[in-house]
Amino acid sequence: MTYPGASSLNIALIHHPVVNKRAEIIGSAVTNLDLHDIARMARTFGVAEFFITTPYKDQQHLMEELLAHWRTGHGATYNPARKEALGIVSLLDSIDQVIEQLTGKYGRKPLVITTSAVKQSNLISYGALRRKIDKKDPVILLLGTAHGLAPEVIQDAEGTLPPIAGAADYNHLSVRSAASIIIDRLLGSKEK
Amino acid sequence: MTYPGASSLNIALIHHPVVNKRAEIIGSAVTNLDLHDIARMARTFGVAEFFITTPYKDQQHLMEELLAHWRTGHGATYNPARKEALGIVSLLDSIDQVIEQLTGKYGRKPLVITTSAVKQSNLISYGALRRKIDKKDPVILLLGTAHGLAPEVIQDAEGTLPPIAGAADYNHLSVRSAASIIIDRLLGSKEK
Numbered sequence: 001m002t003y004p005g006a007s008s009l010n011i012a013l014i015h016h017p018v019v020n021k022r023a024e025i026i027g028s029a030v031t032n033l034d035l036h037d038i039a040r041m042a043r044t045f046g047v048a049e050f051f052i053t054t055p056y057k058d059q060q061h062l063m064e065e066l067l068a069h070w071r072t073g074h075g076a077t078y079n080p081a082r083k084e085a086l087g088i089v090s091l092l093d094s095i096d097q098v099i100e101q102l103t104g105k106y107g108r109k110p111l112v113i114t115t116s117a118v119k120q121s122n123l124i125s126y127g128a129l130r131r132k133i134d135k136k137d138p139v140i141l142l143l144g145t146a147h148g149l150a151p152e153v154i155q156d157a158e159g160t161l162p163p164i165a166g167a168a169d170y171n172h173l174s175v176r177s178a179a180s181i182i183i184d185r186l187l188g189s190k191e192k
Numbered sequence: 193m194t195y196p197g198a199s200s201l202n203i204a205l206i207h208h209p210v211v212n213k214r215a216e217i218i219g220s221a222v223t224n225l226d227l228h229d230i231a232r233m234a235r236t237f238g239v240a241e242f243f244i245t246t247p248y249k250d251q252q253h254l255m256e257e258l259l260a261h262w263r264t265g266h267g268a269t270y271n272p273a274r275k276e277a278l279g280i281v282s283l284l285d286s287i288d289q290v291i292e293q294l295t296g297k298y299g300r301k302p303l304v305i306t307t308s309a310v311k312q313s314n315l316i317s318y319g320a321l322r323r324k325i326d327k328k329d330p331v332i333l334l335l336g337t338a339h340g341l342a343p344e345v346i347q348d349a350e351g352t353l354p355p356i357a358g359a360a361d362y363n364h365l366s367v368r369s370a371a372s373i374i375i376d377r378l379l380g381s382k383e384k
Contacts, residue, residue, distance in 0.1 A: 033225060036366070040364045041366070041369040044358045044362055044363050044365055046358050081364045082364075084362060164380065164381075165381045166236045170273070170276060170277075171236050172273045173232060173372075176372075177229055177233040178372075180368075180372040180373050181372050184377075188357075189358070
């Protein structure tokens with residue numbers, strides 16, 4: 001579901017294929033925390049839709065129960081702001097399904113952009129991506145869980161954002177922190 | 193504890209005095225999640241120290257147990273990067289204790305800056321605060337839990353950062369998201 005004032009930027013939190021600390025391809029578990037923190041942040045900045053993908057049906061059922069509580073159950077009356085944030089969330093099986101659904105919605109394939117904690121060869125700058133979003137080009141930004149997106153996902157994308165770097169030589173952001181920073185850089189107010 | 197390359201920016205996550213949804217002054221509960229997400233983000237960007245304040249001894253004991261697991265227990269060998277992030281965390285009773293400790297460390301009182309989801313009268317811009325940090329002026333940035341810092345804390349501060357605003361008229365960020373965005377704006381790489 002989308003809403004008035006939404007941008008052309010969509011995001012997807014990917015649970016498969018991602019890598020573990022030994023760089024093996026795995027499927028990770030969905031978390032309630034990622035759902036709430038990222039949905040609230042996405043809705044605040046005007047992300048159009050927030051997709052959560054996992055091929056595992058038991059994981060999808062868990063997410064559906066959590067979503068139902070806040071969208072139609074007791075949570076919806078207890079906290080209407082949370083209902084609004086979770087209104088932009090959809091569950092899908094795979095990255096391909098996300099792209100297919102957005103292609104149907106926009107009438108053309110969205111630009112597929114990946115994120116990584118390591119510098120990739122197909123870099124696109126925050127500024128360049130921001131300008132595409134300002135022009136209303138449909139974009140889907142893929143965020144990896146566990147130790148990041150599988151290499152094949154990054155290679156198939158049209159571009160990858162530079163890793164987030166601070167002053168220090170340490171980089172271990174949670175996906176929730178990374179997503180917040182990336183979306184602020186792409187959609188945040190320019191008066192800072 | 194501090195580390196080579198750390199900036200002059202310190203942060204404190206405040207659990208009292210904060211307000212609830214009815215704007216009453218309360219003490220909130222510490223969470224494992226805030227500890228990990230904010231410590232990882234702070235260490236990535238070069239925040240010098242991350243203070244967690246609560247006057248409640250049972251809450252302090254809970255935090256001490258979590259910290260011990262990752263700093264000296266099994267977690268320290270299982271995940272050394274997490275140990276490093278949690279190395280910058282200290283538990284204190286109050287905002288006054290944080291200011292006192294930093295005054296001792298720096299030999300002068302740090303600039304006390306607050307954050308709020310509502311525009312305050314004592315505004316300081318991100319750019320102005322960034323310039324102070326670039327000059328190595330000691331700064332302590334106070335982050336509120338629950339529904340935000342008590343009004344008296346904001347009034348006593350030397351400045352308050354503008355609220356984080358996206359394109360949309362909805363603003364319900366978690367303190368983890370807000371902290372990530374604020375620290376990126378203050379310490380993140382300028383090449384974006």
